[in-house]
Amino acid sequence: MNKVLFWLYVINSVLIILHEMDSAYWQEWKLFKMKGGAAGFLFLHFPILLLLQYGLIPVYLSTRTGMIISLVLAFSGIFAFSIHTWFIKKGGAEFKTPASRIILFSTLIISFLQLLVTLILLWQ
Numbered sequence: 001m002n003k004v005l006f007w008l009y010v011i012n013s014v015l016i017i018l019h020e021m022d023s024a025y026w027q028e029w030k031l032f033k034m035k036g037g038a039a040g041f042l043f044l045h046f047p048i049l050l051l052l053q054y055g056l057i058p059v060y061l062s063t064r065t066g067m068i069i070s071l072v073l074a075f076s077g078i079f080a081f082s083i084h085t086w087f088i089k090k091g092g093a094e095f096k097t098p099a100s101r102i103i104l105f106s107t108l109i110i111s112f113l114q115l116l117v118t119l120i121l122l123w124q
C-alpha cells in the first residue's frame with residue numbers, strides 16, 4: 001500500500017504542477033486578485049513546489065511527515081478542482097478548455113484516491 005501511495009503522490013504532484021502551468025496561462029493572480037502580478041505568482045510557487053517535491057522523500061519512506069504532506073497535497077487537489085469549478089459556474093472564462101478540465105478532473109480523482117490510501121495507512 002505504501003508503494004501505491006508513493007505513485008499516487010507522484011501522479012498528483014505532476015497534475016498539480018500542470019495545473020499551475022495552466023494557471024499561469026490563465027493569469028490566475030488576476031482571478032484571485034493577488035498582488036505582485038506574474039512575478040509574485042511565480043515566487044509564491046517556489047515554497048509550494050519545494051514542499052511538493054520534498055514530500056516525495058518522506059512519502060517514499062512512509063514517515064508520519066510523509067503522511068501529513070500527502071494529506072496536504074490530496075486536500076489541495078480537491079480544493080483546486082472545487083474552487084475552479086465554482087469560478088466556472090459563476091461565469092468565469094478561465095479553465096474551460098478541454099485540457100484545463102481534464103487536468104482538474106484528473107486531479108480530483110487522484111486526490112480522492114490519494115486521500116483514501118493515506119487515511120488507510122494512517123489508521124493501520
